[in-house]
Amino acid sequence: MASSSLLSLPEELLFLWHTHRLEILLSAGVLIACARLAIHWRQTRRKAVLTPPLGSPVDEKVPIVTKNDLVEAEHFVPIPTAPGAVKSAEKSGPKRVTGVKKTRRTAKQDSIDSKDGDEVTIQPLIFYFSLGGSTKAYAEQLRGVLSNNQRILEPVLHDLTEIDYDDFFVSPPKSTSANTVYFYYFLIPSYDISTELDNLLDHLKETHHDFRIDTAPLSGLAGYAVFGFGDRQEWPSEEAGFGKDAVAVDKWMARLTGGKRAFPLGMGDVRSDVEERLQEWKTGVSGILEEVSQGKGLGEGAPGAGEAIESGDEDDEDDVPAITQSKPTRPKRTTRSQTSDLEDLKGPAPIPVDFTTAAPKAMVPTTSPTYTSLTKQGYSIIGTHSGVKTCRWTKSALRGRGSCYKYSFYGIASHRCMEATPSLSCSNKCVFCWRHGTNPVSTTWRWKVDDPNDIFDGMKGAHLRKIKTLRGVPGVRAERFEEAMRIRHCALSLVGEPIFYPRINELLSLLHGERISTFLVCNAQHPDHLAALNHVTQLYVSIDASNAESLKRIDRPLHRDYWQRFLRCMDILREKRCTQRTVFRLTLVKGFNIDEEAEGYAALVERARPSFVEVKGVTYCGTSTSQGAGLSMQNVPFYEEVSSFVLALESALKRKGLDYGIGAEHAHSCCILLADRERYFLEDGDGVKRWHTLIDYQAFFECLESGKEFGPEDYVGAATPEWAGWGRGGFDPRDERVDRKGRRIEDKS
Numbered sequence: 036m037a038s039s040s041l042l043s044l045p046e047e048l049l050f051l052w053h054t055h056r057l058e059i060l061l062s063a064g065v066l067i068a069c070a071r072l073a074i075h076w077r078q079t080r081r082k083a084v085l086t087p088p089l090g091s092p093v094d095e096k097v098p099i100v101t102k103n104d105l106v107e108a109e110h111f112v113p114i115p116t117a118p119g120a121v122k123s124a125e126k127s128g129p130k131r132v133t134g135v136k137k138t139r140r141t142a143k144q145d146s147i148d149s150k151d152g153d154e155v156t157i158q159p160l161i162f163y164f165s166l167g168g169s170t171k172a173y174a175e176q177l178r179g180v181l182s183n184n185q186r187i188l189e190p191v192l193h194d195l196t197e198i199d200y201d202d203f204f205v206s207p208p209k210s211t212s213a214n215t216v217y218f219y220y221f222l223i224p225s226y227d228i229s230t231e232l233d234n235l236l237d238h239l240k241e242t243h244h245d246f247r248i249d250t251a252p253l254s255g256l257a258g259y260a261v262f263g264f265g266d267r268q269e270w271p272s273e274e275a276g277f278g279k280d281a282v283a284v285d286k287w288m289a290r291l292t293g294g295k296r297a298f299p300l301g302m303g304d305v306r307s308d309v310e311e312r313l314q315e316w317k318t319g320v321s322g323i324l325e326e327v328s329q330g331k332g333l334g335e336g337a338p339g340a341g342e343a344i345e346s347g348d349e350d351d352e353d354d355v356p357a358i359t360q361s362k363p364t365r366p367k368r369t370t371r372s373q374t375s376d377l378e379d380l381k382g383p384a385p386i387p388v389d390f391t392t393a394a395p396k397a398m399v400p401t402t403s404p405t406y407t408s409l410t411k412q413g414y415s416i417i418g419t420h421s422g423v424k425t426c427r428w429t430k431s432a433l434r435g436r437g438s439c440y441k442y443s444f445y446g447i448a449s450h451r452c453m454e455a456t457p458s459l460s461c462s463n464k465c466v467f468c469w470r471h472g473t474n475p476v477s478t479t480w481r482w483k484v485d486d487p488n489d490i491f492d493g494m495k496g497a498h499l500r501k502i503k504t505l506r507g508v509p510g511v512r513a514e515r516f517e518e519a520m521r522i523r524h525c526a527l528s529l530v531g532e533p534i535f536y537p538r539i540n541e542l543l544s545l546l547h548g549e550r551i552s553t554f555l556v557c558n559a560q561h562p563d564h565l566a567a568l569n570h571v572t573q574l575y576v577s578i579d580a581s582n583a584e585s586l587k588r589i590d591r592p593l594h595r596d597y598w599q600r601f602l603r604c605m606d607i608l609r610e611k612r613c614t615q616r617t618v619f620r621l622t623l624v625k626g627f628n629i630d631e632e633a634e635g636y637a638a639l640v641e642r643a644r645p646s647f648v649e650v651k652g653v654t655y656c657g658t659s660t661s662q663g664a665g666l667s668m669q670n671v672p673f674y675e676e677v678s679s680f681v682l683a684l685e686s687a688l689k690r691k692g693l694d695y696g697i698g699a700e701h702a703h704s705c706c707i708l709l710a711d712r713e714r715y716f717l718e719d720g721d722g723v724k725r726w727h728t729l730i731d732y733q734a735f736f737e738c739l740e741s742g743k744e745f746g747p748e749d750y751v752g753a754a755t756p757e758w759a760g761w762g763r764g765g766f767d768p769r770d771e772r773v774d775r776k777g778r779r780i781e782d783k784s
């Protein structure tokens with residue numbers, strides 16, 4: 036029975052197969068699919084461990100992976116670890132997975148490694164930052180010191196405000212030959228105000244913390260060395276901030292290069308020992324370069340250099356390390372890879388500081404040298420970021436000796452005008468600006484925001500106090516003094532960038548509320564702020580060049596996308612032309628932005644269609660900055676040169692079908708006004724056409740107070756005075772002309 040039933044089994048199976056083969060086949064298919072899915076899922080999980088999604092927090096707990104797992108992931112390779120490191124990691128719990136993009140490492144690092152012992156060619160790059168011009172001069176001197184060693188190429192100079200950080204500080208630049216490596220010199224002054232150096236430091240820090248990038252992406256460099264400039268009189272110690280920015284650059288470069296500090300951080304006091312210290316440092320670094328070029332690597336016999344990783348400062352991520360002295364210190368670790376892993380083993384990764392959540396600081400604290408410097412120059416600082424200054428024309432007008440060009444062009448009596456700014460900070464470093472080294476520069480607003488009511492009251496108070504002090508000045512006319520006590524106009528242009536102030540519209544309302552007209556000048560670098568700006572009496576945009584290259588040379592903007600920003604501002608101005616009186620202000624600097632540029636300026640006028648184009652010759656201020664930028668009296672155009680340029684521009688505009696004509700001039704300020712003929716060359720009651728560049732201020736305020744839409748045509752004033760017309764000079768004959776020494780000038784016309 037048992038055997039017969041056994042024998043009958045195949046038949047039963049056959050029977051089963053015949054009757055249920057469809058079900059059997061389907062079930063087998065499902066089983067195989069499940070098995071394959073399970074295998075695939077297990078593999079994907081392994082890979083996912085190695086490739087955290089973008090934006091995942093750096094300190095997120097990640098399961099420990101083995102070396103084999105890392106090998107399986109084709110696009111990542113592990114940083115080699117010290118033998119004991121993994122063990123201790125296993126004990127210490129959570130750990131960060133450190134991965135390097137294979138391409139990044141192989142491209143440069145491997146080439147350096149293979150050069151060990153071989154001679155290499157070094158391309159030194161000198162990076163410098165300079166607001167006042169002195170560091171730039173030292174950088175140029177350093178470039179001039181040439182090595183006799185043919186393996187050390189002529190250094191290339193880079194102004195840190197003019198380069199794209201990504202080209203140099205995410206990975207080393209591509210070298211021209213396989214055997215050439217880069218060496219970075221840094222010459223860094225310190226500033227206790229916001230400068231573009233802050234952007235560099237942020238960039239270095241972010242690159243280091245970016246988990247998609249190797250923590251030491253610059254390890255392909257031959258090395259780097261930093262020299263700092265500071266002022267020990269004002270900042271007597273490191274704690275007080277002496278050379279603080281150089282210390283920070285040195286710290287981040289140590290991390291990004293995996294500890295390739297070729298020579299200890301040098302530091303010089305600009306008031307005493309800078310030359311001596313710099314010379315020592317230069318000699319030291321040159322010695323190291325010689326050795327590197329002979330394939331000896333860093334730290335071998337270099338006086339004072341120590342090994343590549345010199346101090347324990349890499350232990351503490353966000354603390355600024357102590358300045359390394361010229362004594363060699365014992366290296367704690369010898370390779371970057373060890374450093375990296377030891378950092379990883381300390382526990383969760385450090386949380387990057389979010390600067391936006393830190394309590395905002397004062398832009399110009401009363402204790403800062405900036406404050407001292409500005410007040411010495413006659414500025415009254417209002418609150419923490421605004422300023423007022425009485426201009427020389429206000430004094431001149433009080434004494435009946437003439438007003439500024441805005442009187443001739445628009446009817447602004449200078450003694451009734453207050454010059455102010457709600458933002459002492461700016462995002463340009465124009466070569467002709469005389470405030471360098473004193474005004475803070477920054478691309479974004481990162482300070483405390485003062486209340487507009489306080490600013491308004493503070494501005495008026497400070498301005499009127501200054502006017503009162505002029506009471507006793509010989510020649511001040513009593514009636515003008517009385518008029519001056521009632522402010523009628525505000526020129527928001529003094530220094531910095533007024534539209535940078537986040538509550539500018541509220542400040543404008545306060546000014547208009549007291550029937551104070553507003554002329555606001557901006558630098559065409561903040562399109563969003565410009566678009567959001569409410570009505571002003573006259574809206575200016577500084578146009579210092581007609582093309583991107585020239586603008587960079589003359590304005591030295593901090594924004595990398597400065598030209599796009601500039602063009603966006605042109606388009607916004609065009610949109611505003613129906614609601615605002617818009618003006619292009621051109622400042623002509625001979626040798627910088629005059630030659631061959633009339634056509635380019637005409638194209639910008641065509642794009643933005645401003646009501647007016649004010650053309651003005653630059654005023655030479657003789658600061659070290661202007662000299663550093665190569666500016667001298669030779670760059671100040673004569674009035675005849677400004678006139679020829681204006682005629683060339685007028686013709687260029689005509690060729691484009693744009694009807695602009697010379698509406699007024701003020702030879703004394705070297706300033707000429709081109710105006711849109713269609714809107715401002717109007718027929719008077721006597722049937723004669725005349726220029727009408729003056730403003731009807733009363734009408735402006737009425738329009739504003741009506742709450743209705745209005746445009747520039749609604750407050751066009753009376754005809755421009757004859758004495759301001761083209762060829763007439765623009766000086767009101769009722770005023771008395773005097774020379775610089777106050778001697779009366781007889782009118783020869």
Ligand SMILES: Cc1cc2nc3c(=O)[nH]c(=O)nc-3n(C[C@H](O)[C@H](O)[C@H](O)COP(=O)(O)O)c2cc1C
Pocket residue numbers: 164165166167168169170171224225226227228264265266267270276277278279305404405472473
């Ligand atoms: C507004 C201002 C702030 C400064 N802040 C510091 C500072 O915090 N620490 C320091 O050591 N030196 C400071 N200095 C001194 C400069 O670093 C020093 O004058 C340097 O040589 C300027 O270089 P530069 O002319 O190339 O811009 C400051 C100077 C100015 C004008």
Ligand code: SF4
Pocket residue numbers: 426427428429439440441447448449450452453454526
């Ligand atoms: S417009 Fe400028 S220069 Fe003229 S009075 Fe006002 S502040 Fe002075």
